[in-house]
Amino acid sequence: MATCEVCGNDYWMAFEVRTVNGATHTFDSFECAIQKMAPICEHCQTKIVGHGVEVSGRFFCCAHCARAVEGPQGAEVRDAVGARPA
Ligand SMILES: [Zn+2]
Ligand SMILES: [Zn+2]
16 A cells, blocks of 8 residues: 555555656556646646657647747747648
């Protein structure tokens, strides 16, 4: 049994997430893990649950948000490579 560090639920299926700096966090659900750990888009403030976009050390939920905030590097970011079905 382990206690979720976000909501305090003591749950038998709680799990741990280890970060790149070696810290370990315990959660009872992905929802609580997202609440605590997901980066926040610097343009629209949504939680970044998928891959997101990192430009110059800043995190964005999508290419549009990166282009809206970042300078020349952000302007190059695209959500797709442009190959669309005919
Ligand atoms: Zn929880
Ligand atoms: Zn965004």
